[in-house]
Amino acid sequence: MGEIPVFFLHGLVYAGLLFLVSSGLTLVFGMMNVLNFAHASFYMLGAYFSYSLLRVTDNLWLSLLICPLLLFLLGALIERYLLRRVHVYGHLHELLLTFGLAYIIAELVKLTWGNYPLGVNLTGFLAGTVNLFGLTYPVYRLFMFACAILISLIMAAILYKTRIGIIVRAAVDDNEMVNSLGINVPRVFMGVFAFGAALSGFAGVIAGPLLSTFPGMATEILIDAFVVIVIGGFGSLGGALIASFMIGELQAFGTLLFPDLSMALIYMLMALVLIIKPSGLFGEEL
Amino acid sequence: MMKQRSYGSFWMWGVFLLIMVVVLPLSVKSYQINLVTEMIIFGLFAVSYNLLLGYAGLLSFGHAMFFGTGAYATAVGLIHIPGLPFFGAVLIGTAASTVVGLALGALLLRHKGSYFALLTLAFNALFFAIATKWHSVTGGDDGLSLDRPDINLGFAQLNMSDINTFYYVTLVVIGSIILYCWYFNRTAMGQTVLLMRENEERMKFLGYNASITRLILFTFTAALAGLAGSFYALFFEFTSLSAISVDMTTIVVLMTFIGGTGSFIGPVLGAAVYIYLQDFLSDITDRWPLVMGIIFILMVLYAPGGLSGIITSLKEAWSKRFRKKGDIGMEGQER
Numbered sequence: 001m002g003e004i005p006v007f008f009l010h011g012l013v014y015a016g017l018l019f020l021v022s023s024g025l026t027l028v029f030g031m032m033n034v035l036n037f038a039h040a041s042f043y044m045l046g047a048y049f050s051y052s053l054l055r056v057t058d059n060l061w062l063s064l065l066i067c068p069l070l071l072f073l074l075g076a077l078i079e080r081y082l083l084r085r086v087h088v089y090g091h092l093h094e095l096l097l098t099f100g101l102a103y104i105i106a107e108l109v110k111l112t113w114g115n116y117p118l119g120v121n122l123t124g125f126l127a128g129t130v131n132l133f134g135l136t137y138p139v140y141r142l143f144m145f146a147c148a149i150l151i152s153l154i155m156a157a158i159l160y161k162t163r164i165g166i167i168v169r170a171a172v173d174d175n176e177m178v179n180s181l182g183i184n185v186p187r188v189f190m191g192v193f194a195f196g197a198a199l200s201g202f203a204g205v206i207a208g209p210l211l212s213t214f215p216g217m218a219t220e221i222l223i224d225a226f227v228v229i230v231i232g233g234f235g236s237l238g239g240a241l242i243a244s245f246m247i248g249e250l251q252a253f254g255t256l257l258f259p260d261l262s263m264a265l266i267y268m269l270m271a272l273v274l275i276i277k278p279s280g281l282f283g284e285e286l
Numbered sequence: 287m288m289k290q291r292s293y294g295s296f297w298m299w300g301v302f303l304l305i306m307v308v309v310l311p312l313s314v315k316s317y318q319i320n321l322v323t324e325m326i327i328f329g330l331f332a333v334s335y336n337l338l339l340g341y342a343g344l345l346s347f348g349h350a351m352f353f354g355t356g357a358y359a360t361a362v363g364l365i366h367i368p369g370l371p372f373f374g375a376v377l378i379g380t381a382a383s384t385v386v387g388l389a390l391g392a393l394l395l396r397h398k399g400s401y402f403a404l405l406t407l408a409f410n411a412l413f414f415a416i417a418t419k420w421h422s423v424t425g426g427d428d429g430l431s432l433d434r435p436d437i438n439l440g441f442a443q444l445n446m447s448d449i450n451t452f453y454y455v456t457l458v459v460i461g462s463i464i465l466y467c468w469y470f471n472r473t474a475m476g477q478t479v480l481l482m483r484e485n486e487e488r489m490k491f492l493g494y495n496a497s498i499t500r501l502i503l504f505t506f507t508a509a510l511a512g513l514a515g516s517f518y519a520l521f522f523e524f525t526s527l528s529a530i531s532v533d534m535t536t537i538v539v540l541m542t543f544i545g546g547t548g549s550f551i552g553p554v555l556g557a558a559v560y561i562y563l564q565d566f567l568s569d570i571t572d573r574w575p576l577v578m579g580i581i582f583i584l585m586v587l588y589a590p591g592g593l594s595g596i597i598t599s600l601k602e603a604w605s606k607r608f609r610k611k612g613d614i615g616m617e618g619q620e621r
């Protein structure tokens with residue numbers, strides 16, 4: 001049974017991706033109660049931007065740097081000029097707006113890059129395999145996992161060690177109080193939103209070469225990220241981490257053991273959590 | 287006095303519309319009849335969605351679950367039960383979506399707001415996954431083709447393969463259901479729903495049970511969406527994955543919001559405009575959904591009342607020009 005460790009690693013890799021996407025989603029939700037349906041669209045845009053950039057420069061490191069920056073800008077613009085505008089109309093409008101944005105971004109992607117999967121070819125040492133405790137494993141997957149860990153550590157350091165991180169966490173807890181303490185919460189929120197978009201885009205860039213880049217990839221990971229949030233609990237980063245791990249492994253071993261049921265397993269887990277603990281494993285009681 | 291006037295114009299428009307839709311098949315080509323039939327079916331779908339969104343304030347991104355369940359149940363019924371009559375198939379579709387609606391409502395309605403929206407979308411994805419994987423029943427990617435059965439009224443046989451006949455049947459059945467939905471908002475149950483949206487705390491203190499009300503409404507809208515889905519399957523004589531996909535949910539969200547959630551007739555208007563635009567735009571460009579999406583976003587940003595909101599404010603601006611200021615206050619109270 002040499003497959004089990006391999007699939008375990010596959011699961012870890014996907015869990016890393018999922019965590020990058022769902023952590024931004026859960027932070028934004030925790031702060032402003034805005035559930036961003038367009039969040040996974042940033043992931044998709046990251047993959048597509050990177051595809052185009054790689055065709056020109058063939059340098060993955062460059063696109064790892066530039067694409068998240070572009071998405072940071074895009075996220076900031078969307079928050080400042082679209083989301084903030086409908087904030088006065090209430091949550092329903094914010095949800096509808098992000099839902100509409102996700103729809104438009106998907107259509108724009110189809111218009112620009114075509115409605116078919118695109119592949120990215122890796123070059124250099126990332127394309128090779130490595131011998132790991134007697135297992136042959138692709139370097140790129142390990143690289144993805146390392147990236148996810150690195151980014152998560154940076155994020156944790158920002159959130160728990162810096163002043164801005166303290167403000168963000170306080171705003172997640174009680175944004176009115178933070179606002180009355182003289183901190184510009186809307187600006188902090190814009191930053192968090194843009195940062196979440198950049199994280200999501202980063203995940204897209206590293207996912208591109210492994211999973212194919214196609215217009216449906218946003219919906220796919222969005223649903224998985226939603227499941228992560230439901231299981232981990234709303235607004236909880238720790239919950240998102242553990243739930244990402246659960247979903248990643250469940251997906252990997254589901255594919256190995258019950259190929260036909262692998263999709264349903266995740267939903268079953270979600271339904272189970274909903275029935276037993278509706279607020280999620282680490283969420284506050286609603 | 288004014289109230290009478292507005293009711294008068296209401297009836298006038300109603301009668302005008304009725305005559306229009308009844309004589310329509312005599313005057314236009316079957317292509318247009320197809321379009322209008324589709325508009326009526328999607329009109330009901332959008333009305334059922336607006337009962338959730340506009341009347342109960344529940345934003346669901348999974349309404350296609352019920353639409354698709356209705357469509358698939360009808361198709362499966364017609365394929366596997368020989369000699370199943372037309373309305374039997376419709377009944378199977380509606381019943382299936384009612385049961386699904388009740389079960390899911392019990393599970394999902396524990397949450398509100400964003401959480402509810404997220405869960406409905408996730409469950410929609412689950413239904414889509416089931417429809418994709420359960421090949422032996424749903425046909426998977428291939429979909430299911432079916433034959434529209436004729437209706438035997440006892441004294442007459444209605445030939446349903448004729449689109450005009452199907453149009454009239456759709457008009458009578460779906461039209462009367464839409465009328466019932468309009469009436470529903472005036473029933474005690476409908477008023478309770480409005481009370482729940484406006485002030486749930488107060489409703490609870492008055493002794494109403496909010497969760498039961500919400501569950502009944504949710505199940506009711508699921509049944510309506512299933513009915514629309516059932517007619518959708520019968521109309522195209524085909525059921526495919528698109529009926530149960532998140533895209534179908536997007537369509538109904540767009541229709542409802544473009545038409546306007548604030549009035550009863552808004553979603554019907556939205557469905558008509560959507561179907562018409564789709565037909566018109568798809569001749570011009572393959573990426574017509576982009577245009578729809580942009581219209582939707584512009585509506586969300588600048589006209590949250592939708593088309594019916596725009597019409598209402600135009601009407602107000604119009605009457606402002608002709609009436610004194612005092613009258614306008616009264617009109618405001620009417621709503």
